[in-house]
Amino acid sequence: MKRYQALADTMAAEIRTGRLPVGARLPSVRHLTTQYGVGQSTVFRAYYLLEEWGLIRARERSGYYVAPGAKLSMPPIPPMPPTPLAEPAPIDVSSLVFSVLDAVKRPDVAPLGSAFPSPALFPLQRLAKSLAHATRMLDPWSTVTDMPPGSEPLRRQIALRYIGMGIAQPVEELIVTNGAMEALTLCLMAVTKPGDVVAIESPCFYAALQAIEHLGLRAVEIPVDPRDGLDLDVLAEALDKHPVRACWFMTNLQNPTGVTLSVEKKRALVALLAKHDVPLIEDDVYGELHFARERPPPAKAFDTQGLVMHCASLSKTLAPGYRLGWVAAGRFADAIRRLKLMTSISTSIPIQAGIADYLEHGGFDKHLRKLRGALLAQRDAMEHAIARWLPPDVAFVRPDGGYFLWLQLADHVDAMQLHRRGLEHGINVTPGPIFSARHAYGNYVRINFGHPWSPQIEHAMKTLGELLRASA
Ligand SMILES: Cc1ncc(COP(=O)(O)O)c(C=O)c1O
Numbered sequence: 001m002k003r004y005q006a007l008a009d010t011m012a013a014e015i016r017t018g019r020l021p022v023g024a025r026l027p028s029v030r031h032l033t034t035q036y037g038v039g040q041s042t043v044f045r046a047y048y049l050l051e052e053w054g055l056i057r058a059r060e061r062s063g064y065y066v067a068p069g070a071k072l073s074m075p076p077i078p079p080m081p082p083t084p085l086a087e088p089a090p091i092d093v094s095s096l097v098f099s100v101l102d103a104v105k106r107p108d109v110a111p112l113g114s115a116f117p118s119p120a121l122f123p124l125q126r127l128a129k130s131l132a133h134a135t136r137m138l139d140p141w142s143t144v145t146d147m148p149p150g151s152e153p154l155r156r157q158i159a160l161r162y163i164g165m166g167i168a169q170p171v172e173e174l175i176v177t178n179g180a181m182e183a184l185t186l187c188l189m190a191v192t193k194p195g196d197v198v199a200i201e202s203p204c205f206y207a208a209l210q211a212i213e214h215l216g217l218r219a220v221e222i223p224v225d226p227r228d229g230l231d232l233d234v235l236a237e238a239l240d241k242h243p244v245r246a247c248w249f250m251t252n253l254q255n256p257t258g259v260t261l262s263v264e265k266k267r268a269l270v271a272l273l274a275k276h277d278v279p280l281i282e283d284d285v286y287g288e289l290h291f292a293r294e295r296p297p298p299a300k301a302f303d304t305q306g307l308v309m310h311c312a313s314l315s316k317t318l319a320p321g322y323r324l325g326w327v328a329a330g331r332f333a334d335a336i337r338r339l340k341l342m343t344s345i346s347t348s349i350p351i352q353a354g355i356a357d358y359l360e361h362g363g364f365d366k367h368l369r370k371l372r373g374a375l376l377a378q379r380d381a382m383e384h385a386i387a388r389w390l391p392p393d394v395a396f397v398r399p400d401g402g403y404f405l406w407l408q409l410a411d412h413v414d415a416m417q418l419h420r421r422g423l424e425h426g427i428n429v430t431p432g433p434i435f436s437a438r439h440a441y442g443n444y445v446r447i448n449f450g451h452p453w454s455p456q457i458e459h460a461m462k463t464l465g466e467l468l469r470a471s472a
Pocket of ligand 1: 115179181250283285313316324325
């Protein structure tokens, strides 16, 4: 463990045990450098980490204070065991993933295992109005003109959102796709051929594993610490040792850990990949669901070489069923446009028109503010339910956005068995092994807090606690 992490853990323990109560001022940087014999930058990094965990807040010109609600957080999750640098290996996860995902469709099951937030949180009526208006006005020739790279008015609206992130995104490099999943897969196809090596995260979004499996690629896993994200030292080693053709990483609100890379790490990541001339396929589907004051920038914001393919969609924020995504593809735009034509010809023209209308007139930012507020309240409700119903050895790092919690359970718990037993009791949790090429994370589960709190969810958490205690 790095020194700043150890210091942050020590301070976190002081807060959680109440020795540093809510509202207390933290010791000065100078005091800590003397007390622990560390440099100032170590102390600052520890404080930034505590801030990310929601345990402390900075007050201008006054120092750091213990944040309200800080004691709610669970003990800090222990660092991941250092993964030995994996040799590139083919992947075989699909049957496991499909068996788990099939359970999500059951309407009688509490949605802790869902990949989506509740549809009740989306402005479906307003969207329907945009869709109806846009299809009435649709130019019959748009069937041809809106083929890949996609509808120009829509791509202009998307480019405007990049400006909001401080990125001057050329419209010509934006390609509209069927959800982010198609964008991500096309990126992978554009820069690899079967047998190539791709660097992925561990734990990793299961559909990335499936895409790699399907394209006959090999993967090398880079560990992700739920507190500060991707291990860049291991990545640097992997880039030196293996012929890595591409990286597929989530830089904001990673699925499943919820971790967001700091700006410093995003810059370092982009610089490292530029040095090796390795493209980054950046999956940023949750970035808009941050709870911080500002949207965390994607790594794309630091890309000067066109090496980052930034993939996003509206599936998590506005309209899951519309399947509207895109990629800001940099120097790979033309290759991806051709692949899109070859694989699915086009994204639905009426949907593109309807979404363009909504983005221009529908009040997307207002909706996002409301959605984030609802998710934040649901996260807090979920934390209360965990504290109330689950055994005290359940640990997690509080995510600063999105709608997933990555729970570390006691060592003896078998997450696959818990998943199966949960289904028998009407609850579905997503078991850790589907997030890993090697079926690791046997005592982890991902749970969803994207649904308005309800007696069904409260009851599901109570049952989960009973199942966990029974397994002891
Ligand atoms: C991390 C991540 N990336 C990509 C996707 C796919 O997004 P879309 O539904 O827009 O295809 C998902 C959906 O679950 C996801 O969780």
